Amino acid sequence: MMKKIPWLDGPAGFLSVAELPAPGAIRWVSRRKAEVVVAVNGGLLTADDACRRYSLTPEELTSWQNAYRRYGMRGLLTTRYVREMPLE
16 A cells, blocks of 8 residues: 655645755745745644744744735745835
8 A cells, every 4th residue: 555645735836745845054045935834834844843844933934924825935035025015
């Protein structure tokens, strides 16, 4: 019998725990942030697991979740671009 692997539709397609960014020194581009947010929101990782795995503060993860919910991947761009986004 084959083992089922939990997966979600991620920002760039198929997303499972194996496709998440590797822990350690990461350059946080918007796609990687979105993958972590989708994994937490979809139940692949808990918020605590994500914070431990990626050395994030709970506030940082929450800010990513809020930005992704409101603006999608565009909301996860660097601060310079976020300031230029129109308020809705």
